[in-house]
Amino acid sequence: EGVWHILIGFDHILFLVSLLLPAVFVLRGRSWDPAERFAPVFWDVLRIVTAFTLAHSITLSLAALSIVALPSRLVESTIALSVVLAALNNLWPVVGRRRWAVAFGFGLIHGFGFASVLADLGLPREALMVALVGFNLGVEAGQLAIVSAFLPLAHALRHTAIYRRIIFTGGSALIVLIALVWLVERAF
Numbered sequence: 001e002g003v004w005h006i007l008i009g010f011d012h013i014l015f016l017v018s019l020l021l022p023a024v025f026v027l028r029g030r031s032w033d034p035a036e037r038f039a040p041v042f043w044d045v046l047r048i049v050t051a052f053t054l055a056h057s058i059t060l061s062l063a064a065l066s067i068v069a070l071p072s073r074l075v076e077s078t079i080a081l082s083v084v085l086a087a088l089n090n091l092w093p094v095v096g097r098r099r100w101a102v103a104f105g106f107g108l109i110h111g112f113g114f115a116s117v118l119a120d121l122g123l124p125r126e127a128l129m130v131a132l133v134g135f136n137l138g139v140e141a142g143q144l145a146i147v148s149a150f151l152p153l154a155h156a157l158r159h160t161a162i163y164r165r166i167i168f169t170g171g172s173a174l175i176v177l178i179a180l181v182w183l184v185e186r187a188f
Contacts, residue, residue, distance in 0.1 A: 014087070014179065017150070018083060020150050021154070022099075023045045023048070025158065035158065061132060064115045064132050079186075080186050086102065087175035
């Protein structure tokens with residue numbers, strides 16, 4: 001179920017992609033320049049994905065165990081806002097080196113979204129811990145599949161106009177537009 005949710009959870013995919021798009025670049029001033037080597041890119045992505053994973057695991061657990069509950073409208077609207085802000089940061093960079101902190105902060109909200117999916121499964125209370133761990137591992141497997149497919153390709157294309165203009169800039173702008181529609185739908 002966790003893998004399936006990532007594959008059909010377009011808001012989570014677009015948030016992750018928004019964080020991955022600039023990973024093959026280095027922020028110099030207000031400009032994204034192609035990274036010279038793959039190793040720093042890999043470690044940056046590892047920090048981002050780990051921060052996102054830790055954060056959403058915390059709130060997924062708290063919500064699934066009924067320790068913390070937030071209104072669905074607030075959670076879903078904030079998830080859409082997180083996608084908007086992550087993609088806008090690609091177009092007008094504010095956060096460069098600390099994108100892992102952004103991933104952690106918004107990951108806390110995404111965890112509540114994951115918890116609502118788990119709650120909809122209607123699991124018996126005695127199976128909740130096993131389901132929680134399995135769902136979370138599935139979410140991670142889905143994320144890692146996306147990262148594994150995207151990162152090498154993005155790194156190979158990072159110097160090209162196709163990546164810079166169409167994939168990075170155009171993709172980020174398209175993500176902003178899609179997420180703004182979600183934000184309006186979810187908030188109102």
